[in-house]
Amino acid sequence: MKPLRIGLAGLGTVGIGVIRLLRENADLITARAGRPIEVVAVTARDRTRDRGVDLSAMRWHDSATAVAQDPEIDVAVELIGGSEGSARDMVRTALERGLPVVTANKALVALHGDSLSRLSAEKNAPLLFEAAVAGGIPAIKLVREGLAADRLLSVGGILNGTCNYILTEMRATGRDFTDVLTEAQAKGYAEAEPSTDVDGWDTAHKLAILAGLAFQPVTFDTLSVQGIRDITATDLKFADQLGYRIKLLGMARRNETGSVAAWVRPCLVPTSAPIASVDGVFNAVSTQGVFSGPMTISGRGAGEGPTASAVVADLVDLARGTAIPVWGTTAVSGPVDCADLADLNSAFYLRLNVQDRPGVMADLTSVLRDHNVSVHFVSQHDAATGCADLAIVTHQVSEKAIHAATTALAVLPVVTGKPLVLKIEDPLT
Numbered sequence: 257m258k259p260l261r262i263g264l265a266g267l268g269t270v271g272i273g274v275i276r277l278l279r280e281n282a283d284l285i286t287a288r289a290g291r292p293i294e295v296v297a298v299t300a301r302d303r304t305r306d307r308g309v310d311l312s313a314m315r316w317h318d319s320a321t322a323v324a325q326d327p328e329i330d331v332a333v334e335l336i337g338g339s340e341g342s343a344r345d346m347v348r349t350a351l352e353r354g355l356p357v358v359t360a361n362k363a364l365v366a367l368h369g370d371s372l373s374r375l376s377a378e379k380n381a382p383l384l385f386e387a388a389v390a391g392g393i394p395a396i397k398l399v400r401e402g403l404a405a406d407r408l409l410s411v412g413g414i415l416n417g418t419c420n421y422i423l424t425e426m427r428a429t430g431r432d433f434t435d436v437l438t439e440a441q442a443k444g445y446a447e448a449e450p451s452t453d454v455d456g457w458d459t460a461h462k463l464a465i466l467a468g469l470a471f472q473p474v475t476f477d478t479l480s481v482q483g484i485r486d487i488t489a490t491d492l493k494f495a496d497q498l499g500y501r502i503k504l505l506g507m508a509r510r511n512e513t514g515s516v517a518a519w520v521r522p523c524l525v526p527t528s529a530p531i532a533s534v535d536g537v538f539n540a541v542s543t544q545g546v547f548s549g550p551m552t553i554s555g556r557g558a559g560e561g562p563t564a565s566a567v568v569a570d571l572v573d574l575a576r577g578t579a580i581p582v583w584g585t586t587a588v589s590g591p592v593d594c595a596d597l598a599d600l601n602s603a604f605y606l607r608l609n610v611q612d613r614p615g616v617m618a619d620l621t622s623v624l625r626d627h628n629v630s631v632h633f634v635s636q637h638d639a640a641t642g643c644a645d646l647a648i649v650t651h652q653v654s655e656k657a658i659h660a661a662t663t664a665l666a667v668l669p670v671v672t673g674k675p676l677v678l679k680i681e682d683p684l685t
């Protein structure tokens with residue numbers, strides 16, 4: 257049996273995980289793939305580092321591009337990361353040669369998926385990226401293959417383990433964001449520069465890919481993105497009392513006009529929703545299809561084992577000879593801009609810190625009335641002396657109206673601190 261020969265760039269968490277998994281499960285992988293899968297060439301930044309695995313049988317190259325140019329490989333695997341530079345050069349070089357590529361790089365696919373999909377089609381060279389969305393969860397396979405026959409109405413979910421861990425810990429312990437973030441960094445969940453995770457960009461990368469598979473490729477810059485930095489322990493307490501959990505969601509929906517509304521937002525999710533109980537570093541992906549109905553899968557969205565499992569599953573597909581277009585269809589148009597969200601209706605949670613004295617509520621409700629925002633529920637907690645935290649839940653109202661009302665509330669003398677607005681969302685409705 258002729259092996260499938262792999263050239264692999266990047267020997268970090270995922271790269272070493274792939275080598276370990278291929279070794280440990282060699283027999284079953286060979287049986288399922290129909291032939292052995294062997295890493296024959298590698299590169300990383302530092303050749304001398306001991307990574308705890310034996311690399312002596314593999315050719316070492318001095319660059320990722322050199323790996324992609326190796327004449328003795330059948331597949332290039334890119335596990336470096338970053339949307340530009342070496343990762344992009346390697347993937348392009350391999351595809352130009354007509355070589356299949358497997359990558360875990362969500363930033364690369366989210367930002368350059370359009371040009372890479374064209375190159376992949378032109379050269380008849382598959383580009384697979386199961387590990388890029390929700391790590392070990394087969395999210396790409398779910399949408400692109402499992403639901404290939406259905407018209408989807410929505411796709412999205414909890415796509416970043418670091419944020420889900422932070423929100424889960426804040427709720428469980430009552431600690432504030434910065435405190436838990438420091439712990440997440442110490443445990444190695446969050447990046448040393450955590451902005452990609454906590455400001456929503458990692459979720460946005462994954463969402464752009466899911467939207468591209470479910471609907472059509474979208475221009476990344478037109479996604480609306482909000483992270484979790486402004487969430488406080490008070491918000492998690494209010495959410496609990498109101499029957500919700502706070503989750504960072506990435507959601508995409510096809511609206512009536514045919515355009516795709518896609519956003520990343522911390523949301524209040526009803527505790528009855530399947531994803532409300534997805535906690536810690538776990539991820540979840542929900543779909544709503546015309547024929548298939550509602551569906552949710554959850555599991556580990558990151559880490560050595562789960563991510564390697566997804567990369568190697570792609571390699572098994574290639575060994576079997578499976579060839580699927582990048583976006584799951586040959587009729588690709590785009591990328592298109594995401595829809596403007598101003599007129600999108602939703603219920604909202606509004607948290608305000610106010611002076612605790614007579615007449616305050618009248619001042620607040622008159623602003624809400626002037627902006628046509630109808631109140632469903634109000635709850636109050638004493639904060640510092642003379643101050644109170646207020647949680648207001650609205651009826652359905654447009655994004656435009658709630659944001660105009662919040663801007664007007666923020667400048668009232670009785671409102672202290674910056675108000676927070678969170679969408680109330682059930683991904684399956």
Ligand SMILES: NC(=O)c1ccc[n+]([C@@H]2O[C@H](COP(=O)([O-])OP(=O)(O)OC[C@H]3O[C@@H](n4cnc5c(N)ncnc54)[C@H](O)[C@@H]3O)[C@@H](O)[C@H]2O)c1
Pocket residue numbers: 265266267268269270271299300301302319320335336337338342343360361362387388391557558559560563
């Ligand atoms: N770690 C996870 O849990 C996880 C989950 C899903 C997807 N991913 C994605 O997988 C990819 C790899 O992530 P990771 O966590 O293994 O990263 P890492 O930082 O642990 O490893 C990166 C590797 O790339 C090498 N590298 C860096 N620059 C290079 C260059 N110019 N040329 C050659 N090698 C270079 C480094 O030496 C290192 O071996 C990224 O795209 C990441 O987004 C990671």
Ligand SMILES: N[C@@H](CCO)C(=O)O
Pocket residue numbers: 390391415416417418419445447453458557558559
């Ligand atoms: N930083 C990402 C890694 C997986 O893509 C997360 O926290 O989910």
Ligand code: NA
Pocket residue numbers: 386387388389390391392393394395396566
């Ligand atoms: Na996945």
